[in-house]
Amino acid sequence: MNVGEVAALAGVTVRTLHHYDRIGLLSPSGRTAAGYRRYSAADLDRLHQVLLYRELGFPLEEVATLLDDPSADPAAHLRRQHRLLRDRLERTQAMVAAVEKEMEAMAMGISLTPEERFELFGDWLPEEYEQEAEERWGDTEAWSQSQARTRAYTKEDWVRIKAEGEDVEARMAAALQAGVAPDSPQAMDLAEEARQQISRNFYDCPPEMHAGLGRMYVEDERFTAHYERRTPGLAGWVSTAVQANAARQGA
């Protein structure tokens, strides 16, 4: 792909891509004879990561070191991005609540003190700090353990993990065909097994998050197709089971 196409796809300007090339953050993997930049699928992948981290407030130099860190596999990036995004979500919710509070205070004729108003800004570590905390977290045992966990997978590990996943999926398909209701305890147990498998092998997946994934299984055709290829109706069955299981866990 040429710069213009990439820029349009990613929602950035051509100048931005030039800039990323110049500073070595994202150099296209090829050039035409005339010197035109040519971006590969892998380049797009990297650009995606860059834009995510950039939106999360990281300076570009920092982004480069993050992405070039050989000890960070894709799963590690996803985990970090997920955590940072959830932090941001919390912060935004707090700000919405604060504004609603002010609205209500106005309607009731109460006036808030400056301290109350600045609460959000005061004890808020600006986004730069997030990465600092992130770096510190990065050195913690739990983190590096979980990181080491996925990184240390050998080819055989992957085969085993794949097989585990296959196994649960097959048992779900069998249950569906045997007429087991997706909100039955048996189905929920299978869903729970799948959840724990994800948590063990990939990333921490609390019930609430698993419920979100369950919804996606029927909303996103890619995932629907994955299940439907095995057995028609399986996507919906798994989706319901996963959500029922999450509800059972109190999510």
Added chain:
Amino acid sequence: MNVGEVAALAGVTVRTLHHYDRIGLLSPSGRTAAGYRRYSAADLDRLHQVLLYRELGFPLEEVATLLDDPSADPAAHLRRQHRLLRDRLERTQAMVAAVEKEMEAMAMGISLTPEERFELFGDWLPEEYEQEAEERWGDTEAWSQSQARTRAYTKEDWVRIKAEGEDVEARMAAALQAGVAPDSPQAMDLAEEARQQISRNFYDCPPEMHAGLGRMYVEDERFTAHYERRTPGLAGWVSTAVQANAARQGA
């Protein structure tokens, strides 16, 4: 207050305040004989607005015109901030969902297409655009009408509005003392009346938002005190009634 104190309170640097002074965005209302900047409560108020709009991605110059616009009263700013924050909330939720989708895709061995990955960035109007849309919205009839609505209040209007609020509160207190259950239809009707009053006189307050306010009545001592001063137990009663009413409306 001196610059240092203000900076500490607001979570910004002294240099930032100097900068805002230089560009005329926020000039302290006074100086000491020695030239020290002295910030009043009104200055703090303005700083608060500045920081909010800044965090929402507005360039400082834009912030200045927004805040100096004589046709925008405090309520108008709150409404705008509320809308922008809710947009941001939605966007962040979408990003969280996207990352979770990628995590799951990885676990399932599916790989997403670049188009899917860039969806978020593609059709997303970067925050600058928000203000543009905002400005366009700003010229729409509905908006200027509602803006004119609050701005046009005379002193008598305020007295009337205050009286309206007093009236509903008094009837709520009476209901409480008469032993009316806060989740009874009668209580919910009073809550609904209060909600419509807010929507009429101040800002659009859908049931869902009203429910959030209801929670605040018991969580925030300022609002709790407002109700408890009138009648002990009223804060909790109103809170329950408001939330029950919101639930009744399907929120």
Added chain:
DNA sequence: GCACAGCCTGACGTCGCGTCAGGGTCAAGC
């Protein structure tokens, strides 16, 4: 074969501050 969109490389401009430098101010303690 030519118009016109798209690509290239400098190079300078901008925004929102960070970071000195060089010097006055103020409250506390001796």
Added chain:
DNA sequence: GCTTGACCCTGACGCGACGTCAGGCTGTGC
């Protein structure tokens, strides 16, 4: 009354992440 150390002032330069020309080459549809 004098020092000391924290706090304040005004320039002035620097920086990150691009925006915005300028001047010139490339690729394609008619």
